[in-house]
Structure formats: structure tokens, C-alpha cells
Amino acid sequence: MSLYQRKFRAFRIRTKAALFYKKVPIRQHVSNGDEERYPNKIGNYSKGLPHNELGEVDLDAYNKYIAALDSGDPDAFENIPLGGGRKLVNPQAAYAYELVGPDSHQLVLPPPPPFSSAQLAGEMVEDYWQALTRDVPFNEYETNPLTIAAAKELSSLSRFRGPTINGQVTPQILYRKDLPGALIGPYISQFLWKDIPYVGTEIVQRYRTTVAGDDHLTSYEDWLAVQNGEAPPSSSTFDTTPRYIRNLRDLGEYVHNDVSVESGLGAFFILLKYGPEVIDPNNPYLDSDTQVGFATFGATHAVDFVSRAARPALLAAWFQKWLVHRRLRPEAFGGRIHNKLTGAADYPIHPEVLNSKALALIFEKYGTYLLPQAYPEGSPTHPSYPAGHSSFIGAMVTMLKAFFNENFVIPNPVVASSDGLSLIPYEGTLTVGGELNKLAYNISIGRDAAGVHLRTSGINGLKLGEAIAIGILRDYRETYNEDFEGFTLTTFDGEQIKI
Structure with missing residues (x-):
């Protein structure tokens, strides 16, 4: 092939990918209607803006915030009135372009459950139970009275959408997601427990965590200050001993400190040490007598x-967060519940959360109906739907499924001891595919357990990230010289696909 032919072919590959997305029909993005439904904006994200004593946003500030988002004018964002020192997290990322895979504005998510719905009430009940059970070791879920009560109450809710067995939530599947293979074995993925090979050494996955009972924003004064963007009124108290992840508090602290790619890269390095047997069977170099992969179909x-x-997945999430849904955080919804039950305001909140046992236990323990936060600052200053962590881990896990054999059985599986100080052999069979899906929901639900996200923000974030990864794989499909049949993987919905 001449240099001229090569240049023309490169142009054709890039043009073909661009034309593919140009021909994708325009689809409308639909919110749940809360922003139009409630003039006081009680169903939408407003943290960091000024609020009144009920935690309801100043409407003049909200309108300027919406005007900036509608215009996309960088100068307009500099004029959004803030209530305190905390800044909004990167709303202009919603307008960024990505040169590989689908444009962030082309992917559509279903609207999240509305403010007054039974489904949102059920998600809040789950968040309250997660706050109550942050310190229960996963190994003790089947015997602990709190986790048994949580499973029982979640089973009774009319629109709860977590996994069930014969129509019932059980302690064994409590707080999980029903992804292929992910309900098998321990709650935490092997990829968050096993040592990570790294440049001639190994990283032991014992992490800094906070002490039991280290909860925040349970007083109304503190809660309101943080809604206004003021500095956190308290700080975390840390355990002096690093631990393997053994409960929701540890998991929540892990996803408090990661940047984005650490969990996916850790899984990659663990998989790499298992050798050729863990490589995806479609890899064109598995049967070669003379070559190995490197820059193509190798580790690099x-x-x-x-x-x-990860980054394109976050761009897609940020578009949905800021320009479509602007879903309120569970932290803010907890304030609405508190003001409703104390008679300070009358909000259309579904009775399944107002009458829940979880909420009664929260009030008994803390004296308010606020959702206890694992982080002193509460949620980040960006909207809740979809979850950013879910989006990037959904994309990374999808890539890992494309390059590795999902059916490979992980050798010598382990489970963390209840004190998080050691790993114990696990007697059972765990596959790469199941443990990657488990990793995805671990990273996703870890944010729910901290009090900063809700179930639907997580599962739809995973699927958004998956769509981004599939698009990237598709765009690169014609760039290889090897005799390659295509990437194969199992989606989060259980569908076997080839790219």
C-alpha cells in the first residue's frame, strides 16, 4: 500500500465512523417532569446555591443557574450566585465533544422516578437502611437483626426494584444488583480484595477507612449549611488500621477517595497475572506460532x-446530569422528608418512606429524619442522575469483558474476615464475568451506601458507560490489520454481543 493509499484509507475509516453517528436518528431527552411540576424546585438539584430555612432554593439564583445551562456561555457560569464557598463541579463538561464513540448528547436514559413516586420512596428506604447497616460486616448479613429487618422491609415495598428470590429480598442479596453472575459468592468482588501486581511489587488491598459510627449531617443546622455550599461542619475520624473492605462503610470510603480509573485498572492487573488462559478466545494472537500481541491485542x-x-463515560453522564435531569441528591430528599414529618412543610412524598421502619430507627438514633452521610461534605456539588462512578466503571468493566475471557474461573478465591484484617479462602466457583459485574455494582452501590446516590442513578449509569465503551470498540473495529473476528462480551442485561 502506497503512502497515498494509506492516507486515503485512514481518511475513509475516520469518515465512516463519523458518518455512522451522523446518521443516528435524533432522540429526545425526557426528564421526569419534576422541574416543571414544582415551582419551588423541591425535586431538583440545587446544592451550593442559596436556600431558605426549609432548604428550598432561592428562585432567582436557580433561574440564573438554568439560564447559564441553557446558554452554554462560559461567562454566564461565572455569574451563578453561590450560597457559600463550594463550587459547582464542571457543568461545562456537558458540552464537550469526544472524537471516538458516540457523542454524549446522542445517548438517551430513561427518566428517574419522580419525586412523589413509590419507586423513589423505595430507593430512599434502601438508602436509610444502608446508613443504618454501614458497620455490619457482609459476612454477618444473614444473622444480623438490622440486615434481616432491612431485607424484610424492602420486600414489602410496592415498587422496590432490587433483586429478589421468589419475590423476596433476602439478606444474601441485600443491596446488590442483579447483573449476570454477580449474585454468586461474597458481596465484594475478588478484584477489590486480591493483591494487585504493580511494576515488580504487589499492592495489598487494605485501605484507610473511617471508624464505626462516623456519620455526618444528621443535625438540621449542619444539613442546611451544607446545602448552601458552606464548609463541612465536621470531619472524618479515621481508623488507625487499614482494612480489607468488609462492610458498607469501608466500601463507601473506597469510592470517596478514588479518582476514577483505579478500580478498573486494579482488575486489569489482577487478570493479567493469570496468563494466556484468561485472554478472550477471539484474540487473534492466541493461536499464532510466530507472534504475540502488544500495541494491538496485547496488554498495552x-x-x-x-x-x-472512563472519561467519555463521564462526559456522557455530565450531559445527562446538568442538561437533562438535574435530579436532587438523596441528602436533599432527606431534608424534604424531615421538614414534612416535623410539620415545617407539606411535600408530596410517598407514604412508604414516611412510614418505614428504617426512618423510625433513624429518628430514634439521631433525633432527625435526615439521611446520615458517610462523608462530612455530604454529596458532591453536581446532580445525581446518572451516577458518575457507575458510568465510568460501567465503561471500564465493559472493556475488560471485551479483552478477557468471562468464563475463566478465578483461582483461589477469598473473602475478607469480619474485622477486615485478613483474607480467608472462599469455597466456591467465581468467574471473571461474574466478578467484573460484581465490581461494577460494588463501585456503584458504594456511593449509595455513603448516602450520596440512589439505586436508579447507579444501574442506569452502568448502562450508559457500557454504551460508551461499545461505541469506542466499534469505531476501532476497522483499524486493525489482524484477522480478527470481533470483540465479544455479555452486556449488563445478559445479552451476548459481538462487535
């Missing part, structure tokens, strides 16, 4: 794709 190819998928 895989690690690039796994890590590069």
Missing part, C-alpha cells in the same frame, strides 16, 4: 482501552 492495547473509556 487493553490497558489503554480500559482507562480511556
Whole structure:
């Protein structure tokens, strides 16, 4: 092939990918209607703006915030009135373009459950139970009275959408997501427990965590200050001993400190140490007598794709967060519940959360109906839907499924002891596919357990990230010289696809 032919072919590959997305029909993005339904904006994100004593946003500030988002004018964002020192997290990312995979504005998510719905009430009941059970070791879920009560109450809710067995939530599947293979075995993925090989050494996955009972924003004064963007009124108290992740508090602290790619890269390095048997069977170099993969279909190819998928997934999430849904955080919804039950305001909140046992226990323990936060600052200053962590881990896990054999059985599986100080052999069979899906929901639900997200923000974030990764794989499909049949993987919905 001449240099001229090469240049023309490169142009054709890039043009074909661009034309593919140009031909994708325009789809409308639909919110749940809360922003139009409630003039006082009680169903939408407003943290960081000024609020009144009920935690309801100043409407003049909200209108300027919406005007900035509608215009996309960088100068307009500098004129959004803030209530305190906390800044909004990167709303202009919603307008950024990505040169590989689908444009962030082309992917559509279903609207989240409305403010007054039974489904949102059920998600809040789950968040309250997660706050109550942050310190219960996963190993003790089947015997602890709190986790048994949580499973029982979640089973009774009319619109709860977590996994069930014969129509019932059980302690064994409490707070999980029903992804292929992910309900098998321990709650935490092997990829968050096993040592990570790294440049001639190994990283032991014992992490700094906070002490039992280290909860925040349970007083109304503190809650209101943080809604206004003021500095956190308290700070975390840390355990002096690093631990393997053994409960929701540890998991929540892990996803408090990661930047984005750490969990996916850790899984990549663990998988790499298992050798050729864990490589995806479609890899064109598995049967070669003379070659091995490197820049294509080797470790450098895989690690690039796994890590590069995270940012485009976040761009897609940020578009949905800021320009479509602007869903309120569970922290803010807890304030609405508190003001409703104390008679300070009358909000259309579904009775299944107002009458829940979880909420009664919260009030008994803290003296308010606020959702206890694992982080002193509460939620980040960006909207809740979809979850950013879910989006990037959904993309990274999808890439890992494309490059590795989902059916490979993980050798010598482990489970963390109840004190988080050691790993114990686990007697059972765990596959790469199941444990990658488990990793996805661990990173997702860890944010729910901290009090900053809700179930639907997580599962739809995973699917958004998956769509981004599939698009990237598709765009690169014609760039290889090897005789390659295509990437195969199992989606979060259980569908086997080839790209």
C-alpha cells in the first residue's frame, strides 16, 4: 500500500465512523417532569446555591443557574450566585465533544422516578437502611437483626426494584444488583480484595477507612449549611488500621477517595497475572506460532482501552446530569422528608418512606429524619442522575469483558474476615464475568451506601458507560490489520454481543 493509499484509507475509516453517528436518528431527552411540576424546585438539584430555612432554593439564583445551562456561555457560569464557598463541579463538561464513540448528547436514559413516586420512596428506604447497616460486616448479613429487618422491609415495598428470590429480598442479596453472575459468592468482588501486581511489587488491598459510627449531617443546622455550599461542619475520624473492605462503610470510603480509573485498572492487573488462559478466545494472537500481541491485542492495547473509556463515560453522564435531569441528591430528599414529618412543610412524598421502619430507627438514633452521610461534605456539588462512578466503571468493566475471557474461573478465591484484617479462602466457583459485574455494582452501590446516590442513578449509569465503551470498540473495529473476528462480551442485561 502506497503512502497515498494509506492516507486515503485512514481518511475513509475516520469518515465512516463519523458518518455512522451522523446518521443516528435524533432522540429526545425526557426528564421526569419534576422541574416543571414544582415551582419551588423541591425535586431538583440545587446544592451550593442559596436556600431558605426549609432548604428550598432561592428562585432567582436557580433561574440564573438554568439560564447559564441553557446558554452554554462560559461567562454566564461565572455569574451563578453561590450560597457559600463550594463550587459547582464542571457543568461545562456537558458540552464537550469526544472524537471516538458516540457523542454524549446522542445517548438517551430513561427518566428517574419522580419525586412523589413509590419507586423513589423505595430507593430512599434502601438508602436509610444502608446508613443504618454501614458497620455490619457482609459476612454477618444473614444473622444480623438490622440486615434481616432491612431485607424484610424492602420486600414489602410496592415498587422496590432490587433483586429478589421468589419475590423476596433476602439478606444474601441485600443491596446488590442483579447483573449476570454477580449474585454468586461474597458481596465484594475478588478484584477489590486480591493483591494487585504493580511494576515488580504487589499492592495489598487494605485501605484507610473511617471508624464505626462516623456519620455526618444528621443535625438540621449542619444539613442546611451544607446545602448552601458552606464548609463541612465536621470531619472524618479515621481508623488507625487499614482494612480489607468488609462492610458498607469501608466500601463507601473506597469510592470517596478514588479518582476514577483505579478500580478498573486494579482488575486489569489482577487478570493479567493469570496468563494466556484468561485472554478472550477471539484474540487473534492466541493461536499464532510466530507472534504475540502488544500495541494491538496485547496488554498495552487493553490497558489503554480500559482507562480511556472512563472519561467519555463521564462526559456522557455530565450531559445527562446538568442538561437533562438535574435530579436532587438523596441528602436533599432527606431534608424534604424531615421538614414534612416535623410539620415545617407539606411535600408530596410517598407514604412508604414516611412510614418505614428504617426512618423510625433513624429518628430514634439521631433525633432527625435526615439521611446520615458517610462523608462530612455530604454529596458532591453536581446532580445525581446518572451516577458518575457507575458510568465510568460501567465503561471500564465493559472493556475488560471485551479483552478477557468471562468464563475463566478465578483461582483461589477469598473473602475478607469480619474485622477486615485478613483474607480467608472462599469455597466456591467465581468467574471473571461474574466478578467484573460484581465490581461494577460494588463501585456503584458504594456511593449509595455513603448516602450520596440512589439505586436508579447507579444501574442506569452502568448502562450508559457500557454504551460508551461499545461505541469506542466499534469505531476501532476497522483499524486493525489482524484477522480478527470481533470483540465479544455479555452486556449488563445478559445479552451476548459481538462487535
